[in-house]
Amino acid sequence: MKNKALVVIDLQNDITKNYKKIIGQVNEAIDWAAANEMHIIYIKHYNLSEKTRTFKPGTKGSELVPELKAVSENVFEKSKASALTSEAFAEFVEKNRITEFYITGADATACVKSTSYNLVKAGYKVHVVSDCVTSYDLKKLDEMFTYYADKGCEVKKLDDYTDVKIQYKRLDADCFNAHSLDSFVRHQTVTECWRKVDNKWVLVHNPFVENWTIEQCREIAEDIEHHINHDQTGFGAFDSERIVGFATVSHHFFGETANYVELVCFQVSEEYRHRGIGRKLFTMICEEALRLGADKLYISGHSSKESQAAYYALGCKYAEEINEILAEKEPFDVQLEYIL
Structure with missing residues (x-):
């Protein structure tokens, strides 16, 4: 297994319905990552505050969306925006000596943003797969892609990584x-x-x-x-x-x-x-x-x-x-x- 990982962030039932626009592309990214022997990681968000009703542990809303391909058991939970706040995820990264990440999922303005930023800050190489990322506010996507690039991420579409020159x-x-x-x-x-x-x-x-x-x-x-x-x-x-x-x-x-x-x-x-x-x-x-x-x-x-x-x-x-x-x-x- 290579020291690279594809990370699918928060594609759960309670996430924005805009995920339907990218789910096919995310599944294709999963196939590509699997074919290239990358680690495939799924991140789930849990809201622990009593004041919230979404992403509650044990509810259908917190489950991964049914259309998402599940090809590994590398599923990690977090209760804050950055995936690095999940101790289990951080331990998995260290144990498997992962140094390079391909980021997909939601939300571009929140958990994808925080995870990408903190991975770069920690010294990892980060690629944001732009056509595999979505948000509740699609108008903000271009702004967020510029933000990622400014913070040191590489931002490209999936085809640019798969080397398909079609x-x-x-x-x-x-x-x-x-x-x-x-x-x-x-x-x-x-x-x-x-x-x-x-x-x-x-x-x-x-x-x-x-x-x-x-x-x-x-x-x-x-x-x-x-x-x-x-x-x-x-x-x-x-x-x-x-x-x-x-x-x-x-x-x-x-x-x-x-x-x-x-x-x-x-x-x-x-x-x-x-x-x-x-x-x-x-x-x-x-x-x-x-x-x-x-x-x-x-x-x-x-x-x-x-x-x-x-x-x-x-x-x-x-x-x-x-x-x-x-x-x-x-x-x-x-x-x-x-x-x-």
Whole structure:
């Protein structure tokens, strides 16, 4: 284990709901840290004052948010802003000779601020992963990032640390053709899927492996090539000339309660997942949907446990209005929407 640690601060149920905007990115940071053999540490805040009602020990509000990936048992409690005030955390740092920290979590104006400042003051090297930090007041984030840098922290986005040099382009004839997906790896091992039983969503054991053949890749590429010239907009993530992620949105509107457009395709090649590529493509699609005049993005999403968790982390929820044509086309998909 290296002398580096990723620290996730105070992502608990009582924290600002703005955490939902970063939780997917934080989970990707956890995957990156684990792949690089870093210590992964979770910090929980407890309010011990009788005058407070949030973050009380033993309550649901003090528990880590359910979407957060738990990959280690390194969970430490504190009752003050700085994580260094936790004796157990300080002892863990000393015992494992940790000298370098990557900070994520909340709140940028409070516990993230105090922890980062005091770690630098104590002589540690501190990186604040800016797109993995949030606050109850999002308008203060830029001010806080400047503060961190002034105090000696390095402030960068997750992609800058993962060394993923990805270019994002609007798909057109110059960058996409029928052979563009020849090296794309659409592989997924599924063990559980969501199914509606007695009008309730439950996870059921349903193991299978999904893997596109070269023929399927070319068929899908040809379909995308046709539609981006007519009635869809597409975006791609490129590693040099190779496309490693793509997403397309339809120009056709539907819906009685809102103006929906469909997220038609949304894929990231297997070896490039958990690097923020999917989130970036999703953001680009949402911006395009807004430009088209839509209120909501409609998704007929893969029902696997992992796929649904990814959509949930992006902020998607069950569709309020079901497109029966899309639902019948893929009866095992989960019909979702994202409010733009």
